[in-house]
Amino acid sequence: MRRSISLVEVLLVLASICESPWAVWSSSQCTQTSSREVRPHSVTITEFGAVGDGIILNTKAFQNAIFYLKSFTDKGGAQLFVPAGRWLTGSFELISHLTLLLDKEAIILGSTHPDDWPVVDPLPSYGRGRELPGARHRSLIYGSNLIDVIITGDNGTIDGQGHVWWNWFRNGNLNYTRPHLVEFINSTGVVISNLTFLNSPFWTIHPVYCSQVLVQKATILAPLHSPNTDGIDPDSSSDVCIEDCYISTGDDLISIKSGWDEYGISYARPSTNIIIRRIVGQTLSSSGIAIGSEMSGGVSEVHAEGLQFFNSKTGIRIKTAPGRGGYVRNIYVSDVKLTDVKMAIRFTGQYGEHPDEFYDPNALPIINNVTFKDIRGDNISIAGLLEGVEGESFQNICLSNITLNVTSTSPWKCSFIKGYSDLVYPETCEPLRERIFPEHSSACYHLSNHLQSLSGRKRPTWLLPRLSLSFTVL
Numbered sequence: 001m002r003r004s005i006s007l008v009e010v011l012l013v014l015a016s017i018c019e020s021p022w023a024v025w026s027s028s029q030c031t032q033t034s035s036r037e038v039r040p041h042s043v044t045i046t047e048f049g050a051v052g053d054g055i056i057l058n059t060k061a062f063q064n065a066i067f068y069l070k071s072f073t074d075k076g077g078a079q080l081f082v083p084a085g086r087w088l089t090g091s092f093e094l095i096s097h098l099t100l101l102l103d104k105e106a107i108i109l110g111s112t113h114p115d116d117w118p119v120v121d122p123l124p125s126y127g128r129g130r131e132l133p134g135a136r137h138r139s140l141i142y143g144s145n146l147i148d149v150i151i152t153g154d155n156g157t158i159d160g161q162g163h164v165w166w167n168w169f170r171n172g173n174l175n176y177t178r179p180h181l182v183e184f185i186n187s188t189g190v191v192i193s194n195l196t197f198l199n200s201p202f203w204t205i206h207p208v209y210c211s212q213v214l215v216q217k218a219t220i221l222a223p224l225h226s227p228n229t230d231g232i233d234p235d236s237s238s239d240v241c242i243e244d245c246y247i248s249t250g251d252d253l254i255s256i257k258s259g260w261d262e263y264g265i266s267y268a269r270p271s272t273n274i275i276i277r278r279i280v281g282q283t284l285s286s287s288g289i290a291i292g293s294e295m296s297g298g299v300s301e302v303h304a305e306g307l308q309f310f311n312s313k314t315g316i317r318i319k320t321a322p323g324r325g326g327y328v329r330n331i332y333v334s335d336v337k338l339t340d341v342k343m344a345i346r347f348t349g350q351y352g353e354h355p356d357e358f359y360d361p362n363a364l365p366i367i368n369n370v371t372f373k374d375i376r377g378d379n380i381s382i383a384g385l386l387e388g389v390e391g392e393s394f395q396n397i398c399l400s401n402i403t404l405n406v407t408s409t410s411p412w413k414c415s416f417i418k419g420y421s422d423l424v425y426p427e428t429c430e431p432l433r434e435r436i437f438p439e440h441s442s443a444c445y446h447l448s449n450h451l452q453s454l455s456g457r458k459r460p461t462w463l464l465p466r467l468s469l470s471f472t473v474l
Contacts, residue, residue, distance in 0.1 A: 052085020
C-alpha cells in the first residue's frame with residue numbers, strides 16, 4: 001500500500017544521501033567554494049520591529065529592512081538575518097548583493113490572506129497566468145533584475161502555508177493564478193541553499209529568465225496530494241545547477257520549462273546548460289524529473305545523474321504537444337534508481353492545455369538526442385510509455401544499460417519515436433531495438449565538453465567564483 005513518508009523517514013533518507021558515495025558534496029561539479037558570502041553590512045529583522053510570534057504580520061518590517069539595506073548595494077552588499085521565531089509575512093521583494101540568512105530555528109510563514117500577496121502581470125513567455133487568464137499573485141519571496149542574491153541558512157524554514165490556496169484552487173474560488181513560494185525573474189547569480197521549503201501555494205522555487213543559478217542542499221516538502229506543488233522549476237533559464245536535494249511534493253519534483261505555445265515561441269528564451277545531481281524524492285502525482293510541458297522556447301544541454309525516486313508515478317518524463325513548437329534536445333540522464341514507481345520513463349506528445357485559441361496547431365515540437373543510461377528499477381509497473389507526435393517523430397532516443405523489475409506483461413508501449421538501445425531488460429519496443437553499438441553510437445547523445453563527468457574535468461566557468469565575490473565556509 002502506498003503511503004506518505006514520515007519526518008523520521010525523511011531524516012533517514014537524507015542521512016543515506018550523505019553516506020552514499022555519489023553524494024560527496026565537496027566533489028560536486030556544481031559546488032562553489034562555499035554557499036555563504038561575507039557581507040560587510042548586516043542587520044536583524046527585529047531591528048525593524050518584527051515580532052516572531054507567528055501572529056503579528058511582519059511584511060512592513062521585511063520591506064523596511066530591505067529598503068534600508070538598498071543603500072549598501074554599491075558598498076559590498078548587505079545581509080538580513082532572521083533569528084529563531086515564527087515570522088509571519090506577506091510577499092516581499094529582495095535586492096541585489098543581498099544575503100537573506102535564516103537561523104536554524106527561524107520559520108518565515110506566508111500569510112493566509114490573499115491581499116498580502118500582490119497581483120502582478122503575467123510572464124511574457126506565458127501570455128497569461130498559468131492557471132487562469134490574466135494576472136497572477138506574486139511569490140512570497142521575490143526578486144527581479146537582480147545580481148548576486150543569496151537565500152541560505154542553517155536549515156531554517158520557509159513555509160508558504162499553502163493549504164488555504166489549495167482549497168481555494170480546488171473550489172474554484174481564485175481570481176488569479178496562485179503564487180510561487182520563491183521566484184526570481186531576469187536575475188544573475190542566484191544561490192538558494194541549506195533551507196527547508198514547506199507547503200508552497202503553487203510551484204516552490206521558480207527561477208525564470210535567469211542565469212547562473214545554484215539550488216543546493218534544499219529540502220522541499222508538500223503533501224503528496226497537494227495540487228501543482230512542483231519542487232524546482234528552472235524556466236527559460238541558463239547555467240542552472242540543482243544538487244543534493246530531497247523533494248517530496250504533489251507534482252513534478254524538478255520540471256524544466258521555457259514558455260507556453262505562441263508566447264514561448266515569440267519570447268524565444270530557452271532553458272540550457274542545466275545540471276541536476278544527487279536528488280532523492282517521491283511524487284504520487286507526477287515525475288521525478290520532467291521537461292515541459294511548457295517548453296516552447298526550447299530546452300537543451302541537460303545533464304542529470306545520481307537520482308533516486310521512490311513511491312512515485314513516473315521517474316523521468318518529457319511532456320509536449322502540437323502547438324508547443326520549440327525543441328528538446330541533447331538530454332542525458334544516468335545513474336538512476338527507481339523503487340515502487342508506476343512508470344519508469346514516459347514521453348507524452350499530446351499533453352493538452354493551451355493558453356488560448358491563438359496557438360498554432362502546426363507548430364510541432366522537435367525532440368531529439370535523448371539518452372537514458374544506467375537505470376535500475378524495482379517493483380516498476382510499466383517500463384516505458386513513449387508516445388511521440390504524429391508527423392514529427394521523436395528522433396535518436398537511446399536507452400543503454402537499463403534493468404527494470406516490471407510487473408506488467410506489456411512493459412513497453414511506443415509510438416512515433418525512433419532510436420536505439422543496448423542492454424535493456426525487459427526488451428524494449430520495436431522502434432528502439434536497433435543496437436547502439438557499434439553502428440549507431442554517433443547518433444546517441446553524450447555529454448558535451450562543458451557538461452562532462454567529474455574525471456579530470458574543469459568546472460564550467462559559470463560555477464567558478466564570479467562578480468569578485470569572496471566566500472567563507474558555513
